[in-house]
Amino acid sequence: AATIGITIGATLEAQHTRRQLELAEERTAVLAVAAERERIGRDLHDILGHSLTTIAVKADLAERLIGRDDDALRTEIRQLAEIARQSLSDVRATASGMREVRLGPELAAARAVLLAAGVAPITPRSLPQLGDDTSELFGYVVREGVTNVVRHADATRCVIECDSSGISVADDGVGITGPGEGSGIAGLRTRLDAAGGTFEVESTPQGTRITARLGTTP
Amino acid sequence: AATIGITIGATLEAQHTRRQLELAEERTAVLAVAAERERIGRDLHDILGHSLTTIAVKADLAERLIGRDDDALRTEIRQLAEIARQSLSDVRATASGMREVRLGPELAAARAVLLAAGVAPITPRSLPQLGDDTSELFGYVVREGVTNVVRHADATRCVIECDSSGISVADDGVGITGPGEGSGIAGLRTRLDAAGGTFEVESTPQGTRITARLGTTP
């Protein structure tokens, strides 16, 4: 009876844990989204609130200057057009900034995900100077590689190495045991092909390493 | 030994569950943030890119009209100001996190707005249980109705009544004197139509009442 009691207790505990964690999961997602929104909200505020307000106020002023002072009117309208154009380029930069993948932020996110998953992250202390295209490409390698480590590897550590011509993500997990490639690895292979580089997956029961190399111009 | 074995097994299972769920949690958060970012980026770009471009073009045109055609100039400047204000309110909506509309919070906000505007709010002490759709619909009725009271009615009190099948917002103000419906009332009518319900505006010089009723399934 004691045995059964303890076992049931532990199972109930597992259920409870599961429940708690599902709740926590939801909360985390909501909070993360809220934090991100807050950040973007502030950016928006700073970038656009001022500009659009200035445009509206200047337009009202301009309307009142019609027929009264053409020179002042011209100045207001020119400034207003300039502000609109400047804001437009700010919006473009911000909007694409929200969509873009870059190595630096991906590494930071990767560390956080790995730590949260109980995998020790070993990542480069400093990053090479990379063009936008390469930074994006390497960012995708990190994102997919680390997602796979967290999902499939059952690893205790994950080592990311990088120089200006290549990047690798290695873990000490169980290695690839499944049937083969899903869309994650296939996608990376396609990206590297398109960039004229190479992509390699090495896997043993001691762990997995993926390596992306840029094409060498010989 | 058997007892201990089983217990340890269950505990390990609990730990594993915990671990798995933490992973799921982190993934969810990361994905949710990425999705939200992308969505806001898109919204931002779509909403503002067009408006700012239009503003810039209209400003250029306006500059050319100075001293040549004051009427056309005035029209351009007014349209431009209007676009700037509309964009600002779009930014406000985006920045405030696309707060979902629900009856409870809207009523609380309505009370506060009415009080601040010097109109005595008389609102239900308790709310009926409502599904999300109905709660949202009634929330919109309160939001627009109260905004109209504060803006147009010159009222001293505003009575909001609600049950599970309908809601009304009534004031003791001057009644509708203007030419007719703006987009606020038209919008409510459309929402109620879409929900298979009815929407009614009653107005006398002693005040205005709007009433939304859900469709009855006879």
Added chain:
Amino acid sequence: MITIVIAEDQALIRAALATMLNLEDDLEVIGQAADCRAALDTVLAGTPDILLLDVQMPDGGLGVDDGLEIVPMVREAAPSTRVIVLTTFGRPGYLRRALEAGASGFLVKDTPANRLVEGIRRVARGLRVVDPELAAASLSLGVSPLSPK
């Protein structure tokens, strides 16, 4: 004549507002300020009928967090000056703080010129003006992503 001081750190907006208000026959902008301390000094020097007050402004060494914090100081030192708070975005708590501090008006900065002018006249007559949509945003009680940490 209704006399006005404009306190606003963004020079383009401040200048446009000043020029625009001065075009009205019954309004006169008698001073401008770009931070909280200057706002207080300018009000004390000229005791205007109306102070148009931005919320997010540098403190100018006064040791306040934002423009709303100088409303009570203005009310105390120049009781005849009525305060209209102007802001770009409503944030939770702004409206309540503004009204509790003794402000008479609460408007978005891009309030159309004729409504702003009308609002100034109303406040000068002792009435209160509150932008309803801004009020709704500033009062939202739920967790707002823009609420201060």
